[in-house]
Amino acid sequence: MLSASELASIQSTVASALDISIPQYRSAKMLDTYGHTTNTRVLIGNIKCNIIKPSASKLQLFAEIIGSQQAIMLRMMQTEDVQEGDEFLYNDLYWVANNIQDAESYTVTKEVLLTVNV
16 A cells, blocks of 8 residues: 555656646536527636547447547546546647546546547
């Protein structure tokens, strides 16, 4: 079992390796001028992460979700608030979070599968 200081050291090391910060948006329901409910992107902050290509096994596992879309993975700290459906602006495209893979024991990060929002 790791002590609190060992875990803090690991978290600090991993956090320093996250090399990009991208904006994160969440959908909010609002009424338009005619009283219709619409979804609007609301910026909730920037998230520090690594952008990685999904492995072949992950692509195969999530083939039904990905289909013929582009896909990437974000690796971020466990403490980040990310929900399925959140959107991230990267390379001038909005990417939507489809699957969040949470931590296993002794893991301080989580990974999120993103596909291009079309």
